[in-house]
Amino acid sequence: MSKKDFIIIAIDGGAAAGKSSTSRALSSRFNLMHVDTGSFYRATTVKLLEAGVPAEAGDALNAGLANLELGTYIDENSAYIVVNDWIPDESIRSEEVNANVxxxxxxxxxxxxxxxxxxxxxxxxxxxxxxGLVMEGRDIGSVIFPDADLRLYLYADPAKRAARRAAEGLADSIEKRDAMDANRKTAPLSVPEGATLVDSSELTLEEVVEHVSGLVENAYQK
Structure with missing residues (x-):
């Protein structure tokens, strides 16, 4: 199938745009290692909250970060962050983390x-x-891997995304989080220049995966 032995796929987008489901499906189909970078920020948020470190730059934050040792744990096709020998659990999806991450x-x-x-x-x-590697987040194609073989930006109507989040039993504010992420000074949520846009508003997961799979196959041939 491929001319390349290894490819990197960057998938960006707001909350509940379909990044995780699409990334996991691609991971299984093409034997890619899946990485959810949102979980990295959630896991470090848990540890910083536990240590009483405020969400602001300064000596307290630097000291808190200096106390965090990172590792990687692989389970099947997914890689997970390990922080001070702790493998994140469902606590990274708590309302407190949603409000602070x-x-x-x-x-x-x-x-x-x-x-x-x-x-x-x-x-x-x-x-x-x-x-290959399929990495999802909010600044993967723009900051982490701007040279990725395939850069995608998934988006959907805010109401559709809110409904998806509610169906997952999560109560975070989609639009509020997107606004905060888009307006931060460092590595804001944005459409990477040259990225392929995928609107998942009216598509099923299967339809999104089929569409994106064609893009992945093309990326292998380049």
Missing amino acids: SHYAAIPELRKFLFDYQREQATIAQEEGFA
Whole structure:
């Protein structure tokens, strides 16, 4: 199928746009290592909240970050962050984390702290024998892997996304989080220049996956 032995796919978009479901489906179909970078920010938010570190730049944050040791745990096709030997659980989806993660994620020092770790996932994927890496987030195609073989931006009508979030049993505010992420000074949520846009508003997951799979196959041939 491929001329390339390894590819990197960057998938960006707002909350509930279909990034995770699409990424996981692509991971299974093409033997790609799946990485959800949103969980990185959620996991570090949990640890910073536990340590009483406020969501603001300064000595307290720097000290809190210095106490975090990061690792990677692979389960089937997905790679998960490990923080101080803790593998994140459902606590990263709590209402407290939902309310705070965008505040922490807006801090340049935290984004810098996670930058190299995110880039490192491509090396891990290669070492583990995957055919590529599919990484989802909000700044993957613009900041983390601007040179990715395929950069996608998934979006959908806000009402559709809110309904999807509610169906997952989550109560975070879609539009509020998107606004905060889009307006932060460092690595804001935006459509990467040259990225392929995919509107999932009226498409089923299967239809999105089929469409994107064709783009992945093309990326392998380039």
